[in-house]
Amino acid sequence: MSTPPEISTLAELRASGHRMRSLREEIRENLLAALAAGEDPWPGLHGFGSTVIPQLERALIAGHDVVLLGERGQGKTRLLRTLAGLLDEWSPVIAGSELNEHPYAPITAASVARAAIDGDELPVAWRHRSERYVEKLSTPDTSVADLIGDVDPMRVAEGRRLGDPETIHYGLVPRANRGIVALNELPDLAERIQVALLNVMEERDIQVRGYVLRLPLDVLVVASANPEDYTNRGRIITPLKDRFGAEIRTHYPLELADEVAVIRQEAHLTAEVPDVLLEILARFTRALRSSTAINQASGVSARFAIAGAETIAAAARHRAAVRGEAAAGPDGEGLPGEAVARLVDIDAAVDVLGGKVEFESGEEGREAEILEHLLRTAVAQAVREHFGGLDLGPLVDAFDGHRTITTGERVTAAEFLADLPELPDPGLYDEITARVNGSPARPDGGAAAGAAGVPSAGERAGAIELALEGLYLARELSKETADGQTVYG
Template identity: 50%
Template sequence: MSNRPATLGQLRASGWRSVPVKQEMQRNALAKVRAGEPLVEGVRGYEETVLPQLENAVLAGHDIVFLGERGQAKTRMIRSLTGLLDEWLPIVAGSEILDDPYGPVSRPARDLVADKGDDTPIEWVHRDDRFGEKLATPDTSIADLIGEVDPIKVAEGRYLADELTLHYGLVPRTNRGIFAINELPDLSERIQVGLLNVLEERDIQIRGYKVRLPLDVLLVASANPEDYTNRGRIITPLKDRFGAQIRTHYPLEVATEVAIAQQEARPFEVEGVAATVPAWMDEVVATFSQLARQSSNISQRSGVSVRLTVTNRETLVANAVRRALRLGEDAVAPRVSDLDALASSTMGKVEVESFEEGREGEIVEKLLRQAVLVVFRARVGTGAAASVVESFDDGEVLHVGEDVTVADYEARLAERPGLAALVDELAGDGADAATRASAAELVLEGLHLSKRLNKDAVGARASYRAR
């Protein structure tokens, strides 16, 4: 920072130009579009739907409202918009509202520039400090967003009519930056009215003062579609002032949901235990979420967040590692028998709609079985497993569960060449024993759900036998 201009005179001499924040973002967005880079990082599944609309909104200089259910990356996209700001921005030193040195709007900054002229000290703020955010709640006040008289400044001897007695709210403190309001419909109507001038006239008024602050702000909001469009919790003039309304959505494909879960899930590291999640188990977890979004037994009004997929994946790995520690194994892969653990991470994230009390667990279990069957049919198919079914004609029973070690699985596979061949094909060359055990359980459970094998289950232990 030592080579940056430190005074207004040095800033003028450097040739730096001041541009409105929307124009600044437009310039940087154009550079990203030209280079083929996404406007926001870490967001998957929106390449053909949401992101083109976001690009249009930024290039057009529009204020934006994102409409979508929970867990659709609305907040992440909003916070990522700071990446479209210049990395550093000069302000009048000490300014509370990031005053432009070439055109200060607050009284203290104007007085300082008038007094010091080209010797006015300049500070540089990082783009991360040009972002403000407020979660809308019913108790949010105009003072929080716009500002209020500071009684301490009045007590110091200033007159109430003096502009210097004002304490600026969150919106003016984000001048020359991005201000976000999450869950916009939760703002009371009188507070929504206070935002009208910010969105259209670009100024604020505080307590009837003859104060006009021409703010330079990009306003971004998020809302649930039902609250925004149907219940009338947004006043019509406020809706009219947003230039862009962008609908978000849940992942349209299982592969996208898997990629998001792999990206967002916290790494689970335990000394002495190496955990690997086979691709088919990731697909089961993601397919479960997708089926829940289509189920009439799950409330779609509250949505089925992608966070469900992420937390279920984390729980699946945790249960597998716990099993490995108890069995004294140093390598582990989640199996179908670990899916029972997902009840705890699922029930708090979905709203089950049932006419009968206590059926929540049954509905979740049914969806998990459907997910396993979908993945089994996609990866194996019932026809390819005919030899496995025939191998059970001898009346033998195959036990699986939490207390069965990887070595036990290998021994059972050696006894059943048909099952071993199918596991090798599913797991791939070079798969470790833990992954092969997981593949074996998928095949066995898939055959049971396809009504090709019988299954007797007691707790975390199960036995497969011929029908």
């Protein structure tokens, strides 16, 4: 954030050459300037580049109010919040103005009177764009007073007449004047409350307790809604729908890479999680979204995979602390960078994520089975992607009917690597690691990542675990799981 301009009076503002623009002109011109300069006005949004974003940009250029329709966890709120980035960083307001009026155009009776008295010495303050974006979660208990305003009994008690505009306590929408108002889950607003928005969105004035205040409000109204709520649990009344200039459908990421990018960007990880595990989580999430056993009207939120990644990282950090796998930090705890998640940690995530998915009514009792099947499918797809064309026969041959390898949530990477059978070509383990991590492996499979681009012991163990799981899914090896341990043989 830069410092605000050092302009404090109306005379100084005029002398600076400042030009007053309406909110829609400001957004339109700033958006067009960013596009012409090749800048991305939508940082942190993945998967909308050729679908949602062009529609939204056209709506903003047209100056339309917008409603976004989409299932939960599709990034609707994040998209709305990025709109603030299209506003000028600093905008002038009449200092102390209740409705953030522009010094060139006061709209309330108090500000008009003040401007007439002060003249060129009218005090000017500066408002940052982050203050010009207002978000309201629409709930059934929201009142007209919350959104529009009401008569303030304290001001009446002070001796003002009921007809005096100064008795009005303004609600959220008028106070967002010259800014953006975002209404999340709009259908949850009671229909009579939605009616109160009609004048705001069309005539741009407000009515409070029978008083018509001709306030030329300058607001952009944007909203989000779940399509199922849109038609069943609640609805947007027809006159209000008609006032939104653009109705845009959002969607989950269409490409796997975008799904992984969302997880990596949004998850707060307490340990290192290799990209291949995020890929498996993304494939798992996408499989759930296409499964007939899952209620697709409810959707499978991106938060499902994000929470999964955070749980996987927590499982790795937990193992590091219990087994001493991580180095001790200044506070006596393991350093996050030393704990590396592996394939065995995914089970810990699936155990706690089932509640974030709504199953079809006919699938009662089969929830765990469905999740396990779809997870195996996701792992198998990742195995084919990374190990396609690689001959893993020597690894299978190393299991002579007696030899087994044990891994699990309490087995450290060093213990797992030490238990691996010797192969005629030791380079196979290096190739497996390189296929998953995209870089050559350390010959000693060191305890922690050393030189840049060199996999750590945890990454090396995770890659080989994935290969073993792939051989099990291909019915080349057997697997037994119990008490947090997995034995391949």
